[in-house]
Amino acid sequence: MPQRRVISGRSQEPRQRFAEELRILRTGSGTSLRQLGDRLGWDWSLFGKMEKGETLGSPEVVQALDTHYGTPGLLLALWELAAGDKSQFRERYRRYMALEAEAVSLWHFAVSVLPGLLQTRGYARELLAAGGFSGDDLTRQVDARMGRQDLLEGEGAPPFRTILSEAALRTALRDAAEWREQLEYLAKVAERPNLTLQVLPQGAGLHGLSSTDVWFLRLTDGRTVAYTEHGYGGELFEGNLAVERMQRAYDAMRDLALSPAESQKFVLCMLEELPCDPST
Incomplete structure (x- = not known):
């Protein structure tokens, strides 16, 4: 079977891809992290950590982002893939242990x-x-x-x-x-x-x-x-x-x-x- 060709150039790793899409959507809309926090009612630092891949956030936060960016279901689907990635669970657990x-x-x-x-x-x-x-x-x-x-x-x-x-x-x-x-x-x-x-x-x-x-x-x-x-x-x-x-x-x-x-x-x-x- 031929190797799958990466077309978008974006990460194929679920957690990193989720963080990358969040960052692209926000910067593309010309919105700062503080403005995003003010508009959605969550601490802006949470969105910063999500864009760095330090945390995934909750489904409620992701649904709010989908609504805000007009991407119904896209971010939530990426979130589910990232949340179900066992290697990322091990990574988060190692960070917790530290x-x-x-x-x-x-x-x-x-x-x-x-x-x-x-x-x-x-x-x-x-x-x-x-x-x-x-x-x-x-x-x-x-x-x-x-x-x-x-x-x-x-x-x-x-x-x-x-x-x-x-x-x-x-x-x-x-x-x-x-x-x-x-x-x-x-x-x-x-x-x-x-x-x-x-x-x-x-x-x-x-x-x-x-x-x-x-x-x-x-x-x-x-x-x-x-x-x-x-x-x-x-x-x-x-x-x-x-x-x-x-x-x-x-x-x-x-x-x-x-x-x-x-x-x-x-x-x-x-x-x-x-x-x-x-x-x-």
């Missing part, structure tokens, strides 16, 4: 899975195996996840707040002994001075983050970035308005959570509910 390493404080909310920074080796192994890893790849992934936990230890460790939905705590491992070890570990780390653990009970009802696992990182330059994730991808948000909206939802949800003391008791009560191993 930001996590320099963060001066972290906030987190878990919908259904415990955060990697608080997972035991047994929990991480079962979770990653369920995601398709096996053999040496599984071992490497588990080792890498355990290595991340050094971030919360030693002098200078940043403060970390995590709010765990009750659903995350009710989704047990298949191995009862491994699950007990995981709950015991949560009860133990909750006593660390730099770690605040809270539980959001199921009775709290729906809230603004009911379907979103999210991390907030406060960086050394004073900025806060957010990272949302699910089992098959994630998105890094660095635009002020998007991050602020998620922070407001987080603050409202935090008001529904149990206090740290009540949350630790909740985890201890779960341990008491577990069956004992007669061999021990």
Whole structure:
């Protein structure tokens, strides 16, 4: 089969092509980033980051751009291609990991899975195996996840707040002994001075983050970035308005959570509910 000939001269890589089209459309219309932000109601810096390929933005932002430029569906289709590109997910995740390493404080909310920074080796192994890893790849992934936990230890460790939905705590491992070890570990780390653990009970009802696992990182330059994730991808948000909206939802949800003391008791009560191993 003959090699496909590139006619337009534009990038064939989905994320870069999306950013390139955004830049071409804006400059072709003679609009500055600040003017674009004023007209559409989003922080102009978000559009700058989208044009640099640093973030994809949300579907709502892209739909607004399609309307503004008179390109119905074009930008949204390019956005979907870029969002579905697994190599770009890895790139965004690597950037998130770099930001996590320099963060001066972290906030987190878990919908259904415990955060990697608080997972035991047994929990991480079962979770990653369920995601398709096996053999040496599984071992490497588990080792890498355990290595991340050094971030919360030693002098200078940043403060970390995590709010765990009750659903995350009710989704047990298949191995009862491994699950007990995981709950015991949560009860133990909750006593660390730099770690605040809270539980959001199921009775709290729906809230603004009911379907979103999210991390907030406060960086050394004073900025806060957010990272949302699910089992098959994630998105890094660095635009002020998007991050602020998620922070407001987080603050409202935090008001529904149990206090740290009540949350630790909740985890201890779960341990008491577990069956004992007669061999021990």
